[in-house]
Amino acid sequence: MTLLNRILGATLILTFLGTPVATASPGSRIWATGGVTTIEGSAGGGLVPWAMLSGYASDQEWGGTLALSRAEVDDFTVSFTGATVNWRNRLEVSAGRQTLDLDTLGAALGEDELSQDIFGLKARLGGDVLYSRYGQWSAGLQHKRNRTFTIPEAIGARDDSGTDVYLSGSKLFFAALFDRNLLANITVRGTRANQGGLLGFGGDRNDRYEAQVESSLGIFIDRHWLVGAEYRQKPDNLGFAKEDDWWDVFIAWVPDRRLAITAAWVNLGDIAGLEDQQGAYLSLQGSF
Numbered sequence: 001m002t003l004l005n006r007i008l009g010a011t012l013i014l015t016f017l018g019t020p021v022a023t024a025s026p027g028s029r030i031w032a033t034g035g036v037t038t039i040e041g042s043a044g045g046g047l048v049p050w051a052m053l054s055g056y057a058s059d060q061e062w063g064g065t066l067a068l069s070r071a072e073v074d075d076f077t078v079s080f081t082g083a084t085v086n087w088r089n090r091l092e093v094s095a096g097r098q099t100l101d102l103d104t105l106g107a108a109l110g111e112d113e114l115s116q117d118i119f120g121l122k123a124r125l126g127g128d129v130l131y132s133r134y135g136q137w138s139a140g141l142q143h144k145r146n147r148t149f150t151i152p153e154a155i156g157a158r159d160d161s162g163t164d165v166y167l168s169g170s171k172l173f174f175a176a177l178f179d180r181n182l183l184a185n186i187t188v189r190g191t192r193a194n195q196g197g198l199l200g201f202g203g204d205r206n207d208r209y210e211a212q213v214e215s216s217l218g219i220f221i222d223r224h225w226l227v228g229a230e231y232r233q234k235p236d237n238l239g240f241a242k243e244d245d246w247w248d249v250f251i252a253w254v255p256d257r258r259l260a261i262t263a264a265w266v267n268l269g270d271i272a273g274l275e276d277q278q279g280a281y282l283s284l285q286g287s288f
Contacts, residue, residue: 026287027056027063029089031223032254033129036262037067037285040142040196041082041094042120044168046264046281047230047246048214050185051138051170052129053092053122054084055287056257062087066286067096071266073279075104078198078268082118092140094120100198104274114198115147129183135171142166144197155240155272157200158207164191166214180219183226187214194237195271203237210235218252226252234269244269248281260285 034055038044043054046069057063064085071078082096099115122140129136142164146152149160166189176182190209192201202208212235218228232246250264264281271277 026257027061027086028058029056030130031257032220032226032252032260034065034086034287036252036260037065037069037080037082037084037283039069039071039078039080039281039283040098040118040120040144041067041080041084041096042122042140042142043084043092044185044187045216045218045228045230046248046250046262046266046283047232048185048187048216049122049140049166049168050187050216051124051127051136051168053086053089053124053138054094055086057086057089059088059090061089064288066288067283069281069283071264071268071279071281073266073268073271073277075274076268076271076277077101077103084120090124092120092122094118094122098196098198100195105272111148111151114151116197117145117147118197119143129170129172132171135169135184137167137169139167140165144193144201146197146200149200152194152198152200155199156204156238157194158202159192160200162192162197162201164189164193164197166190177219180221183216183218183220183228185216188212189214191235192237193235195234195243199238199272204239206235206237218250224254226254241273242270250281258287260287 035043042049044050055063069080084094120142125137127136146160168187170185173182212233214232216230236243248264248266252262262283266281268277
């Protein structure tokens with residue numbers, strides 16, 4: 001099945017799931033304040049979690065999201081399927097599965113894919129992304145478990161599971177650039193994950209938690225369109241192959257509260273010795 005067919009099919013599914021009743025609303029928070037869904041399931045951009053919580057639930061509501069994401073780079077395909085629940089804009093719970101298809105290496109390694117389950121928890125500590133002077137701040141964790149560990153163990157990974165912890169701050173600056181609203185986010189993550197955890201946790205070069213900085217910057221063209229870029233530092237734990245930082249440039253379209261579509265060009269650097277992995281990324285999110 002081609003990527004286009006997958007995109008069209010997923011769009012129809014999410015549109016249906018996100019629109020159960022014509023008059024229903026997935027929440028009362030202001031448009032696009034839940035961000036989109038990261039490749040690891042939490043609310044944010046494509047690569048970086050933001051301080052905002054998923055969906056549109058206010059402090060008196062429940063809400064959540066369903067999401068499908070896929071990145072096709074030169075020699076790999078990374079995909080994610082998951083869901084979140086937002087309790088009163090105070091706590092976000094997420095769960096999903098992330099898969100790395102070994103498009104080039106599969107035949108040589110005897111496995112077609114690597115995958116992991118990711119369970120997330122994010123708590124809003126305080127502030128508001130729109131109106132607080134210093135924005136909104138949240139703390140989160142992502143517990144990741146490899147479903148198969150043969151390849152990660154063979155290349156030097158220490159463990160088949162690990163937990164990332166992070167602190168995120170997000171702030172929207174009104175009419176900041178060409179009279180457009182500007183969204184800025186900074187995240188500091190403590191992690192031992194190799195390639196986000198798909199190649200295990202810790203390694204022969206390093207087995208300690210390291211603080212990694214992640215950032216996002218986006219400008220709202222109007223209430224429906226957001227364009228921007230993200231950067232994510234990565235640890236380099238394995239002597240087997242160098243691990244590079246990730247970055248992307250993205251455009252997100254939010255036609256209504258029930259649906260968000262994000263397209264991006266991503267650069268994942270070198271992965272498992274295969275150089276300069278770049279390609280297209282698409283994420284579809286339905287809110288309820």
